[in-house]
Amino acid sequence: MTYLPRMAFKNLARYKKRTLITASAISFGLMMFIVIRSLLIGIDTESEINLRLYETASGRIMVPGYWDERENAPLEKSFNPSSVQEVLKDSGAAFAPRISFAGDLIFYKDPFPEDGDLPGFFTAVDPVSDGEVFNLPDGIVEGRWLKEGDYGLVIGHWLAEDIGAEVGSTVLVETETIDGFPQLFDLEIVGIINCPNPEVTRSGMYLPLSVADEFLEMNGAVTEVNVNFGRDKRADAAFDRLVPQIEKLGLEALNWEILGADFIAISEAKSGGTGMIIMLILIIAGVGISNTMLMAVYERVRELGMMRALGMKDIQIWAMFLWESAGIGLLGGFIGVGLGALVNWPLAKYGIDYSFLLRESSFGYRIQGQMYGVWDVQSILTAFLLGVGLAVFVALFSTHRVLRLDIPASLRFQ
């Protein structure tokens, strides 16, 4: 049966132009598939890393119901972190208590360009243990990270730019104590942070836990304890094992996927959107291939009629065209993967700077500026197989149409 593939490849060589045009349609589709998948997987991967490094860690322990009311940052839903310390130490996790509270950041002209009042959420952190759970200290671009007991504030880089803040400037924080009494205190901006997570850079305001404890009259209570087991599947499993132990203490432990639900939702919605885009690309490529394959088949109706007259069975005709289409698919697959790799290389190495777009809104993604592609072997293999599969599929359709003609009609075909 080797004559069938031999003939198929001779036919491919005979119609060089058409073979190349069809393979190009496939390769363009596959290149787009590889590049789009690379960028989207890259965004997802990078977002997940940045979410966990700067916002959620492996998960968070809170008073039940706090997460649902987080928009109000209710200080009364706080707890003493010593109640979970033993369990967390036994688990081997790094952990860091925090107080989140709502308040106004007030600043005045000189040193600021103008007077202002900015409502927002403040995060009080333990300067030492927080660095073991989150990567915030590594993001300091001006000044320094917080020290225990200093009346300092670290703010995000974009926020600092927006209000014209500089290291050394003093701001006022207006808020309420845990008992609802007004509170006003001043802090010196000691550091400006610029990290890959846009939520931090856009609106992050961090002060020492001891300072918040003092001014909010928390008496050692915190609103959350963040837990870090690492970033792999085993870490997730370790956190999940912790959940029932925390619940026994009357608290709630939520993992990073729940805490980052906005990102997860966007990511899942995007997967659907991506599927649509990829489907569209494949349909366009499929129509192109289908057209050229139909032309290829119809140009050879008489030849096929003769082959059938000589005793070639339908299944052999199918096989011959499948060889041909698989050849085109392979060629398109190789070119497409090659082109995809060529375009993906700078995307993976240098990325694309989308900071101009992401500063105002990052659409739930936790990437700040550079979008990087990734080398996703599964996508490349899928693209390759899709190319071959697509070519074979449209060849089946075209061949079926020709085989519907009877042999005398095929022999008369002009």
Next chain:
Amino acid sequence: MIAIKGLYKTYTAGDTEVKALRGVSLDIGKGEFLSIAGPSGSGKTTLLNIIGCIDSADSGEIVISGESVMDYSRNRQAAFRRDHLGFVFQSYNLIPVLTAFENVAFSLNLMGVDEKEVAERTEKMLKEVGLEGMEHRRPSKLSGGQQQRVAIARALVKNPQIVLADEPTANLDSGTGKEVLDLMKEMNDRYGCTFVFSTHDSMVMDYASRLVMLHDGEIQSDERR
């Protein structure tokens, strides 16, 4: 060898019905060199196609070597054509991507003959039809007469019981046509296989040892020479 009884075939072209064959009955013996002649539209190609199992009749019967081929399935008909029939077409119908050698070998490839035997039989056949040295030429590098010789070699290389040729010289000049007919006659004498060919050319008719004249789908005369 071939027994045709009461063959009817009607085509529908739009609203028009064309009665291509109207009760044709014919017995063709082994080794005959028979020409089916008649004007255009007389039904000769239809008759040839039905004998060749590439078209079906509305009614009637064809028995070839004791087998009633009309009831065969599509696949069995294909296998019958592959194993027992050779075809020569008016416009040669060679496979353009294949060389003369490969075109002839194609018939044997279809039968699953092993490569060594394919090579031996193909070379021998090409030599017999006078194409020695042209084995590696593609059809586009061969003249019309040479292409038809390749087609005859392709038909004969599998030692068929019957060779069916539809207007085999219609695309050739008279000199080349005569050469092709000489070759067909020589092959008929040498291999003893039955040749049935259609024509409307009187020169071709003269070559036939039996001439069946068709007119409007009916046999007008059947003359043995």
